[in-house]
Amino acid sequence: MKYFPISIDTKDKTILVLGGGSLATSKIKILLNSQFKIYCISDDFTKELLELKDQYQDRILLKGRILTEDFVFFGYDYCVIATGDSKLNQALADRAKRSQIEFYRADNIGESTFKFNDIVENGGLSVSILSEGLSEPVQKQIATDIENVLFKYDVEKLSLLNSIKTILVLRNHPNIGEEIEKLSKSNVAVIKNYLDTLNKTNPDIVEEFINDGKESLEEKNKSPEDQEENLSPEDEKSSDKEESIKEDQEETKEN
Numbered sequence: 001m002k003y004f005p006i007s008i009d010t011k012d013k014t015i016l017v018l019g020g021g022s023l024a025t026s027k028i029k030i031l032l033n034s035q036f037k038i039y040c041i042s043d044d045f046t047k048e049l050l051e052l053k054d055q056y057q058d059r060i061l062l063k064g065r066i067l068t069e070d071f072v073f074f075g076y077d078y079c080v081i082a083t084g085d086s087k088l089n090q091a092l093a094d095r096a097k098r099s100q101i102e103f104y105r106a107d108n109i110g111e112s113t114f115k116f117n118d119i120v121e122n123g124g125l126s127v128s129i130l131s132e133g134l135s136e137p138v139q140k141q142i143a144t145d146i147e148n149v150l151f152k153y154d155v156e157k158l159s160l161l162n163s164i165k166t167i168l169v170l171r172n173h174p175n176i177g178e179e180i181e182k183l184s185k186s187n188v189a190v191i192k193n194y195l196d197t198l199n200k201t202n203p204d205i206v207e208e209f210i211n212d213g214k215e216s217l218e219e220k221n222k223s224p225e226d227q228e229e230n231l232s233p234e235d236e237k238s239s240d241k242e243e244s245i246k247e248d249q250e251e252t253k254e255n
Contacts, residue, residue: 020045
């Protein structure tokens with residue numbers, strides 16, 4: 001498998017799109033599902049791309065410029081090469097390689113260092129579809145079939161199970177997988193009741209940790225006078241006993 005399906009963190013990342021035609025526009029529409037900051041350079045832009053720019057002013061930045069083979073890459077994490085000139089695309093791909101920038105070449109996907117997968121999403125659950133050589137219509141049909149299955153799942157139920165799993169992990173529950181699997185076969189009402197009970201029976205381990213830390217810090221910052229005032233009865237007895245021993249020792253020395 002040349003292209004391994006993997007998820008990347010797009011937060012605070014930038015991606016450069018070279019070209020402003022229909023291919024570039026289609027890729028930018030997909031990229032809007034991420035958190036990429038999108039920079040697009042071209043001497044012309046589609047009407048749809050201009051409308052997207054107005055709609056996502058904080059995400060898309062367009063710069064009108066004629067692209068040439070000596071274009072210099074700088075400061076970008078990823079690049080999409082999608083001009084209408086194959087020779088120019090080749091030159092840009094070569095320069096991207098020399099600059100060690102991960103790139104996608106729309107007119108020669110096999111030369112790209114990453115690919116765009118079809119994504120089917122329902123709530124917080126997403127499925128990525130990567131094909132090796134399948135025709136686009138076949139891949140679209142597969143995506144539709146997966147979508148039909150994925151949308152049978154209850155998004156609220158998945159969210160509740162995820163919340164329960166988070167709490168169980170924090171509390172070091174010994175059989176998290178088995179517990180979640182058992183709950184997944186129950187209805188939403190049962191799962192909600194389980195979560196409510198979980199929240200009521202035991203305080204969150206993080207809160208316990210924070211409170212313990214606060215108490216330890218307060219104890220450490222107490223003055224000697226405060227610490228004496230807060231002596232327990234046992235501590236007071238121990239202190240009185242030590243004081244009595246000292247007095248006996250002093251009397252013995254005097255005699």
